[in-house]
Amino acid sequence: MKYRVLLLNPDVKTIEIESRELSSRGINVVTAKNVEEACRLLREDGLIHVILTEWEVPVSNEETNLGSKVTLKGAELFEEFKVIRFEVTIFLFTKSADLPYFNTGGDLSGYFYKGDHDYDDIVRKLRSEVINSKNRAPFFDALLEYSRKSKDSWHTPGHASGYSVKNSIWTRDFYEFFGANLFRSDVSVSVPMLDSLLHPNGVIKEAHELAARAYSARYTFFSTNGTSTANKILLQTLLKPGDAILLDRNCHKSVHYGTILAGAEPVYLSPSVNNRFGIFGPVPKKRIISTMDKAIAMGKKLKVMILTNCTYDGLIYDIADIVKEAHKRNVKVIVDEAWYGYARFHPHFFPCAMEAGADYATQSTHKTMSAFSQASMIHVNDPEFEDIEDFFMENFNMHTSTSPQYPMIASLDVARKQMVMEGYSLLSRCIELSDMLKKSINTLSKFRVLDLDDLLSDEVKRDGIKLDPTKLTIDVSGTGFSSKEVEHYLLEKHNIQIEKTTFNTLTVLITIGATHSKLNRLFLALENIEKMSGTRKPQKFAARNDFFLDLSPMKFMPRFAFYSDGESIPLRDAIDRVSACMVTPYPPGIPLLVPGQMISKTAIEALNYYRDYHVEIHGIKEGRIKVLTAEEEKQLEEYGYRINDITET
Numbered sequence: 001m002k003y004r005v006l007l008l009n010p011d012v013k014t015i016e017i018e019s020r021e022l023s024s025r026g027i028n029v030v031t032a033k034n035v036e037e038a039c040r041l042l043r044e045d046g047l048i049h050v051i052l053t054e055w056e057v058p059v060s061n062e063e064t065n066l067g068s069k070v071t072l073k074g075a076e077l078f079e080e081f082k083v084i085r086f087e088v089t090i091f092l093f094t095k096s097a098d099l100p101y102f103n104t105g106g107d108l109s110g111y112f113y114k115g116d117h118d119y120d121d122i123v124r125k126l127r128s129e130v131i132n133s134k135n136r137a138p139f140f141d142a143l144l145e146y147s148r149k150s151k152d153s154w155h156t157p158g159h160a161s162g163y164s165v166k167n168s169i170w171t172r173d174f175y176e177f178f179g180a181n182l183f184r185s186d187v188s189v190s191v192p193m194l195d196s197l198l199h200p201n202g203v204i205k206e207a208h209e210l211a212a213r214a215y216s217a218r219y220t221f222f223s224t225n226g227t228s229t230a231n232k233i234l235l236q237t238l239l240k241p242g243d244a245i246l247l248d249r250n251c252h253k254s255v256h257y258g259t260i261l262a263g264a265e266p267v268y269l270s271p272s273v274n275n276r277f278g279i280f281g282p283v284p285k286k287r288i289i290s291t292m293d294k295a296i297a298m299g300k301k302l303k304v305m306i307l308t309n310c311t312y313d314g315l316i317y318d319i320a321d322i323v324k325e326a327h328k329r330n331v332k333v334i335v336d337e338a339w340y341g342y343a344r345f346h347p348h349f350f351p352c353a354m355e356a357g358a359d360y361a362t363q364s365t366h367k368t369m370s371a372f373s374q375a376s377m378i379h380v381n382d383p384e385f386e387d388i389e390d391f392f393m394e395n396f397n398m399h400t401s402t403s404p405q406y407p408m409i410a411s412l413d414v415a416r417k418q419m420v421m422e423g424y425s426l427l428s429r430c431i432e433l434s435d436m437l438k439k440s441i442n443t444l445s446k447f448r449v450l451d452l453d454d455l456l457s458d459e460v461k462r463d464g465i466k467l468d469p470t471k472l473t474i475d476v477s478g479t480g481f482s483s484k485e486v487e488h489y490l491l492e493k494h495n496i497q498i499e500k501t502t503f504n505t506l507t508v509l510i511t512i513g514a515t516h517s518k519l520n521r522l523f524l525a526l527e528n529i530e531k532m533s534g535t536r537k538p539q540k541f542a543a544r545n546d547f548f549l550d551l552s553p554m555k556f557m558p559r560f561a562f563y564s565d566g567e568s569i570p571l572r573d574a575i576d577r578v579s580a581c582m583v584t585p586y587p588p589g590i591p592l593l594v595p596g597q598m599i600s601k602t603a604i605e606a607l608n609y610y611r612d613y614h615v616e617i618h619g620i621k622e623g624r625i626k627v628l629t630a631e632e633e634k635q636l637e638e639y640g641y642r643i644n645d646i647t648e649t
Helices: 012-023 033-045 075-084 119-134 138-148 173-179 178-186 201-213 226-238 253-262 285-297 319-328 385-399 406-441 483-494 515-533 545-549 558-562 601-612 628-640
Strands: 004-008 029-032 049-055 056-060 072-073 089-095 108-113 219-223 243-249 265-269 302-308 332-336 360-364 377-380 471-475 503-509 567-570 585-586 616-618 624-627
Touching: 012 029, 012 119, 029 033, 033 049, 033 056, 033 075, 033 219, 033 332, 049 119, 049 319, 049 377, 049 624, 075 089, 089 377, 108 119, 138 178, 138 201, 138 406, 178 406, 178 471, 201 219, 201 406, 219 226, 226 253, 226 302, 226 332, 226 377, 226 385, 243 285, 253 558, 265 285, 285 302, 285 319, 302 319, 319 332, 319 628, 406 471, 406 515, 483 503, 483 515, 585 601, 601 616
Parallel strands: 004 029, 004 049, 049 089, 089 108, 243 265, 243 302, 302 332, 332 360
Antiparallel strands: 056 072, 219 377, 360 377, 471 503, 567 624, 585 616
């Protein structure tokens, strides 16, 4: 048995008998006599998936000053376990037949009466719960079954289960590299048993329902075009032309493009900035609330707020409080959890967006879990979703291919299953490995892993921000090398690819695929670079990201500026013109200019600064930028597409 059952009973003699009866029937049993023992086992043993408990259990074996033991019962007891491991299934196993079972908190999955003495029934139910329910991947199972049948293909795709390439002298290496199973599983929507992503009513629908259950959502949908597309689907569903959206300037570019597609008016929030390390943090909570209130007072039709949680650098909002404030103002909340999809599966990361009350969440299941690239999920908790579900599906169909890749769908199904069955153990190991790597790096004299206080700017230090330990930001300035030089040495000399750099930091991700061997190889590589740096003096590389705190105002709706013909002019001549494109330096990957925004002297200074530091800039070509013509500006004014921007008031 790959899983274990926790048997909880304060009576020593009884628990020994019950344990023996279950063990003799093939159940792997661990026992606890009080709540403290049970909670300790849940934290230590990720293979525990079922709890059999009495209705009332003492907290510990210690008696109070009054001579009696403190006990927990019903919903209180079950909540203690769910706080630690939400995915654990709880069955009541009791000698009482007349308890008030209505007080369960909704966390109880079933009931066994000890007076029945039917251990065979208990074993059947336990196996059904774990094997037939939790340990399932309905879509992957169906795809596996279909592939094994080796049916002759008279439909798309053209490679016909790989026959077009496996016997070709020119392409056989391609077939051999990916393997027969990939081609056999790359099938067509013509296969009814594999359901339809665009109209799910079979195994895909079942996989959706299991994912929703796992993520505490009302509904879940699979996206095979990444979280970029998931964001655009939601924005086009929730926003109509002229509606306003509150968004962090640090949001992924798909959010900015989604705003353009929806014809919405953006109300931008400036993130906190740590110039010392070139780190963009969360938007200050006060700024979020005050901007919401200001936008509403100005008469803007504020319908949606979207925030990124956690940030690329692992900074986590106190999201529950922000959601409450938004809902007080009738604003729907979308949380882009592209980098935080695993948060549901370990208490160290609670709460995730769904637990915090957000209406929607988008997740890049491929980024930090086991799904294939582009595999993402959309989670829904909006109580009004049924009113817009048909429109949501129209937008889903608009953005999703009618020929989705079935192995990608299968990877989403399997990634969910993996996290439900072993996510707690995997994430506990990630946290352990991360702590080990951090301590090792900090023994070096020229590298240092940054703490939360290092990453936060002063304006958000009282906002309840936390740090994701699986994302390590390493200060490299002590080596005398730039971060790009360190990145180059790691790749070329040590075959190590990192996630990202700023001017003077590296970011590495400790994912569920991390190993001790990889950890040690990274440490040895950094040690080698430190030795190689010799007597180089530490350098303080500039990170002037404060440009983003002085953003120029929006003049026109982004949609209309974006679809204008515009004209290309030298950047030096663009002061006081209106951008017709999105201009984004990488790093930091935040748009400095968006369509419809005034181009200020500060913006041009910023772009020249990033150019001098050889930063990649999207939207500028050969020193020229696309702007609105004078005639186009006049037309947009006449049509009433001028924005009364908050930064102007």
